């Protein structure tokens with residue numbers, strides 16, 4: 525049996541503490557807290573459109589490099605808040621599913637999600653301002669049959 529002197533026991537203890545600190549430091553650095561925008565996307569969109577925006581087979585269209593997304597930027601506030609249904613073509617593929625409404629989302633959260641989505645996974649767009657989102661939300665319409673607005677919602681032309 526090796527008897528460890530008190531000095532070297534201290535040294536071992538100190539080394540142990542240092543290595544624990546180093547491990548936790550690297551662990552923290554690797555798990556960077558996601559941005560506010562990313563957290564909103566994860567909470568409200570990633571279940572379907574997936575964390576990397578690729579969508580899900582024939583059921584959920586992609587947001588990553590989606591031509592539909594980039595061509596319907598003005599409609600995004602309504603689309604996100606009230607959902608959508610009906611046939612759409614995204615990057616040459618047809619989808620005909622229902623995206624549920626997120627009626628509790630406020631304009632500033634919708635703005636954060638839009639800016640995140642428009643500048644992620646190879647997407648690139650200028651910043652959309654909250655005033656633009658508010659303006660668009662006043663104009664949400666039911667006529668295109670795309671928005672699955674509940675019948676008790678008082679939004680009209």
Ligand code: HEC
Nearest residue numbers: 568569572585586590592593608609610619620621622623
């Ligand atoms: C429950 C699943 C679900 C959730 C959650 C969801 N979506 Fe969708 N989304 C869909 C489906 C399904 C469609 C296609 C609807 C259709 O076929 O008309 C769609 C379509 C879209 C489209 C238009 C097509 C495209 O891919 O460019 C956009 C943009 C979009 N969603 C953004 C979002 C954003 C942003 C969120 C988070 C706020 C979100 N969606 C949350 C299911 C979902």
